[in-house]
Amino acid sequence: MRCETMKKWLSDDLDGALAPTKKARLEAHLRGCPGCRADWACLARLQSSAAPAEDRSPEYWTGFEERLGSKLAGIERGRRTVCVPFSARRKWAWAAAGFLAIAMAGTYFAVSRAAGTVETAWVSYEDSLAPLLQEAEANPEFGSLVNREILASIEELTPVPENELTVPSADDPLFWEGLSEDELRYIALELERETGRGGLK
Amino acid sequence: MDESPEHDLVEDARRGSREAFAGLVRHYERRIYGLVFRMAGNHSDADDLAQEVFLTAWRSIASFRRGSSFYTWLYRIAVNTALTFLRKRSREKDRTEFNENLAGADAADGAYTSPEGSSALNELKGRVDEAIESLPGHFRMSFVLVVSQGLSHAEAAGILGCSENTVSWRMHKARKLLQARLKPYLGEVRS
Numbered sequence: 001m002r003c004e005t006m007k008k009w010l011s012d013d014l015d016g017a018l019a020p021t022k023k024a025r026l027e028a029h030l031r032g033c034p035g036c037r038a039d040w041a042c043l044a045r046l047q048s049s050a051a052p053a054e055d056r057s058p059e060y061w062t063g064f065e066e067r068l069g070s071k072l073a074g075i076e077r078g079r080r081t082v083c084v085p086f087s088a089r090r091k092w093a094w095a096a097a098g099f100l101a102i103a104m105a106g107t108y109f110a111v112s113r114a115a116g117t118v119e120t121a122w123v124s125y126e127d128s129l130a131p132l133l134q135e136a137e138a139n140p141e142f143g144s145l146v147n148r149e150i151l152a153s154i155e156e157l158t159p160v161p162e163n164e165l166t167v168p169s170a171d172d173p174l175f176w177e178g179l180s181e182d183e184l185r186y187i188a189l190e191l192e193r194e195t196g197r198g199g200l201k
Numbered sequence: 202m203d204e205s206p207e208h209d210l211v212e213d214a215r216r217g218s219r220e221a222f223a224g225l226v227r228h229y230e231r232r233i234y235g236l237v238f239r240m241a242g243n244h245s246d247a248d249d250l251a252q253e254v255f256l257t258a259w260r261s262i263a264s265f266r267r268g269s270s271f272y273t274w275l276y277r278i279a280v281n282t283a284l285t286f287l288r289k290r291s292r293e294k295d296r297t298e299f300n301e302n303l304a305g306a307d308a309a310d311g312a313y314t315s316p317e318g319s320s321a322l323n324e325l326k327g328r329v330d331e332a333i334e335s336l337p338g339h340f341r342m343s344f345v346l347v348v349s350q351g352l353s354h355a356e357a358a359g360i361l362g363c364s365e366n367t368v369s370w371r372m373h374k375a376r377k378l379l380q381a382r383l384k385p386y387l388g389e390v391r392s
Contacts, residue, residue, distance in 0.1 A: 011373040015347050017354045017365075042387040043376055049329040050348045052235050056244075061230065068226060068252055072219055072259055 002029070006036050014047055211271050214262050222262070226255050229272065232350060233279050239345040240283035242334040250286055254279045276360040280342055287338050325386050332382045336375055343371040344379075 009026045012018040018026065030037050136143035179187070207228070213221030233254050238247035257278050265274055333341060339361075346357040347368070354368045361368065380387060 007377075008369075008373045011376050012354075012369055014376075015354060015369075015372060017369060039380075042380060045325075045387055046329060046376065046379055046383065047348060049326050050333060050344070052239075052349050055231060056234070064230060064234075064248070064251070065223065065226060068255055069219070069223065071252065071256055072222070075256070075260065 003033065003036055006030075006033070007039060010036070010040055010043060014043055207271060211262075211265065212267075214259075215265060222259055225258075225271070225275075229275055230255075233275065236276070236279050236345060236350055237283050237286075239333065239349050240287060240341060242330070246286070250279075250282055254282050257282065270359075273356070273359050276346075277362075280346075280360055284338050284342065287341075325383075328383055328386055329379070332379050335382070336378060340371050340375040340378065343368050344375040347372055 006026060006029050009018055009022055013023060013026060030040060132146060136146040176184075207225070210221045210224045210228075214225060230251065234247055234251045237250035237254065238244065241247045241250055254275070258275055261278075265271065333344060336344060342361065343357055346352045346360060347354065352360070354365045354372075357368045358365045
């Protein structure tokens with residue numbers, strides 16, 4: 001347990017991170033512990049073997065800086081020539097997409113509504129008349145009935161000429177209700193003159 | 202340009218001066234390269250990562266807060282770039298986890314069976330590099346920052362965004378893992 005603690009301190013000491021008081025205790029322990037001394041030698045050898053890699057040639061660093069410089073210039077050029085147009089292009093793309101969506105939606109509703117109307121009228125006509133006409137052709141009695149109904153409906157829809165209009169008679173109660181005060185007074189005077197009775201009070 | 206104080210270079214770079222930023226690159230390129238090389242384990246990836254670190258720094262230098270340490274900020278970018286790279290590579294290659302038996306398997310291949318001899322030092326350095334590369338990401342990063350880059354625990358903690366105690370603990374664990382893996386070359390490990 002004590003040796004484990006010392007190994008941790010040994011690691012800190014190799015990094016120059018061990019407090020002076022602990023360093024003194026570590027050195028005292030190493031003097032009396034061959035195992036920890038061997039570990040210390042082992043770690044010191046590891047430390048020296050893990051030295052930084054050898055520096056590269058001056059030509060390498062010149063090339064490194066040149067390549068980096070050209071990449072940095074590329075970034076600047078990219079910012080100027082790519083980024084701004086891309087943002088403007090993106091705005092136009094959004095606008096075009098919105099316009100297209102609205103146009104497609106409008107077209108869809110227009111076509112679907114028109115198609116629905118035509119289809120409904122066609123289906124209604126087919127559903128109502130076609131079966132009746134087919135049955136009328138097959139059944140003469142039913143055919144005559146259909147003919148009468150059709151003629152009656154045509155007559156109802158045909159305007160009646162004025163000379164064929166019927167004049168209401170005095171027997172019709174509606175006749176008297178439809179007369180004005182002047183017309184009633186005129187009728188009463190005529191009746192008094194013809195019959196000697198009645199008249200206006 | 203390099204003789205200008207770092208503060209002035211940073212301020213000029215924040216205002217968009219590529220010349221000033223180039224001065225900062227010249228000042229830090231070796232340290233950043235050394236860090237990412239230790240994390241990547243090869244010069245090709247280290248070159249790409251170092252370029253990426255400085256490109257990221259250039260893109261975001263306007264967000265660098267005045268008064269804070271530029272090198273800490275730059276190191277944070279390097280650490281994040283390297284850790285992201287390691288995670289990506291780990292997913293792609295399904296790299297093997299660190300395991301203590303690997304050293305025994307390696308010892309059997311004959312190439313490094315004897316650490317003694319004229320090439321023992323080079324062999325050991327190669328083995329140490331391999332062992333460091335196989336450490337888990339955060340252990341490796343702490344080890345590289347402290348041992349390879351020579352930073353203090355406090356500086357490493359500031360870059361990694363953790364406490365000094367965490368760095369100290371990671372260093373201790375990293376050394377134990379390396380010791381275990383390099384047992385045939387460094388000597389017996391006592392628990």
